[in-house]
Amino acid sequence: MTGMDILLVEPDIVLAETLRRAVNGAGHRVRIARTAQMAVEAVDTAVPELIILELQMVSHSGIEFLYELRSYHDWQDIPVVILSHVPPGEFSGSWQLLREELGVRAYHYKSRTSLKKLLGVVNQFVVVS
């Protein structure tokens, strides 16, 4: 199994570092972006193989970032997994939009997603790719 290039979009610097260490330990390369702007710049620098995204960010939300990301032809197929403080129930009405228009592959509620579970999610994409 070869590690993937993963972009972790996480505004909390303490949590971001913990997640980075966990995913890094599983053999993947992780870059961190704390804002939507930093995330766009990071994708522009090097296209990641997977984006793990928090929706609740300062100034521009994760949803705004997704619209920006998908507006570029070259970035339309980058798989995105949401890992957010926002409970998925709040998106039950717009799940189709997230999945079909914004290319979200999975939605995980941060409070209930252990590192072990997150690594399982990440590794699914290694098998697929």
Next chain:
Amino acid sequence: MKQQRPAVLSEQLLLSVAEQLKVPLLQIARQAELGRLTPSEPVDLRQIQTTADMAVRLLDNYLFGARLALEDDYQLTLEPVSLSSVLYDTGQQLDATAKLYGVDLRLSLGGKFGPVLANRQGLQSALVSLGYALIEALPNLSPRRPTLQLAAHRCRYGLVAGIYSEVEQLTTEALRQGRKLYGHSRQPLATLTHTSGAGVFVADAILQAMDSQLKVSRHHKLYGLGTVLRSNPQLALV
């Protein structure tokens, strides 16, 4: 006339505090799990302690305001308070969290200030809560290593005690919107912080019990939030 319910007893503030406390609890849970999953990654116990301390202090400050509001006379006793000593102690309480978030914390007490009329515990609880909220927010607002300044200065109405940074997002409009949205939005101060910003609203509620208010303030070229306190020359003799 119907008596208005104190802000600190509002369901909105409780929601905001509950939402905020998820962040440190989650940080601790994931750090502990990381240590368990990967024995080669040592758990940073000091970091866990800082995170837990921050959460407990925020909760304590909220409870301080809430207990006070449940008493018949919802008013904090005002007493002569040394602003320099309150700011110094606030800095001490915020120091470890500031280091954790990579924020330089500075104390600026240019000038000699006499005592002000305030409630020492109330003022300190408000400033500490506010400081936590800003420390957590700053790294995402500043491209460079952010600086937070605990400062006091004179103004037309008395003395201002506040917390300042170079971040321009600390505006009257952001605070007004935040007060309007908190309890209804997960992120009422969306231009300022990715969290519920509970520390700002806890500070606001405690200051109200001191007949004071949280306001947007400038200090030299910095932007910040602070409160105006009444100074009384007679108190200087106390």
